[in-house]
Amino acid sequence: MIDGEHAPNDVRSILAQLQAVAPYPSAPVVRPPVGDPVLIKQLLDIGARNLLIPMVETAAQARELVAATRYPPQGIRGVASALVRASRFSRNAEYLGQADAGICLLVQVESVTGLEALDEIAAVEGVDGVFIGPADLAASFGHLGNPGHPEVQAAIREAARRIRAAGKAAGILATDENVARTYLEWGYTFVAVGVDVLLLARMTTGLAARFRG
Numbered sequence: 697m698i699d700g701e702h703a704p705n706d707v708r709s710i711l712a713q714l715q716a717v718a719p720y721p722s723a724p725v726v727r728p729p730v731g732d733p734v735l736i737k738q739l740l741d742i743g744a745r746n747l748l749i750p751m752v753e754t755a756a757q758a759r760e761l762v763a764a765t766r767y768p769p770q771g772i773r774g775v776a777s778a779l780v781r782a783s784r785f786s787r788n789a790e791y792l793g794q795a796d797a798g799i800c801l802l803v804q805v806e807s808v809t810g811l812e813a814l815d816e817i818a819a820v821e822g823v824d825g826v827f828i829g830p831a832d833l834a835a836s837f838g839h840l841g842n843p844g845h846p847e848v849q850a851a852i853r854e855a856a857r858r859i860r861a862a863g864k865a866a867g868i869l870a871t872d873e874n875v876a877r878t879y880l881e882w883g884y885t886f887v888a889v890g891v892d893v894l895l896l897a898r899m900t901t902g903l904a905a906r907f908r909g
Contacts, residue, residue: 697725697888701750707735711742711781718743725802731757733764737773740765741780745798748827752803755816762822765799767792800824802867806832811851818862825865825886828855844875856883 698713699705705713710726717724723746728735731749739747749761763771775792777783783791801822805814806829818826830843830852839845843852852868859866860883867886870876876889 697727699727701727701729707738714743731761736764741782743781746800748802750804751806752817753807753810754813755820758803758817758820758823762801765801766796802827804829807836814855814858818859818864825867826859827867828852853882
């Protein structure tokens, strides 16, 4: 995932990262800081195809996000395909007709309000998956910094069932391997199991500790 919500990325740095991974068999997911249609348009134009939109709390919001990823008449995405990286700068003559079908839209549900509307959000046509945000969800329940609280964990487990019942992919983040395996057992089908900055911090801390002995 290329993160624009909690990492210092903007459209230009996201573009550079998309270019870096392009030669490899990888499908990067881009998370903008907010589900703004203008920003979504820019990200799609630079070649992002998989979007993860944070803090979605209503089905109406989900429908607006779907519209932002589709060209008219199905949506409201601005048309400039001849000029953008997504169409290989007009080299892909079929882009306009194929673009909508090539988008994967994932929405994040990470509040009590969002959980209350989860069934309606997951039912929105064009939403391909729902990603649960454990940290924000814990804060919304009143358990700031404690996503392992039993109330939060029960909600996370039930959310997986509800998302899968809607026929959508269920996703979540877990930086602890045992927790990640638990989420997979509960039915989560795409689990983020590592964060680059945390992996770097842990490895360098461990390396330094071994040599300080």
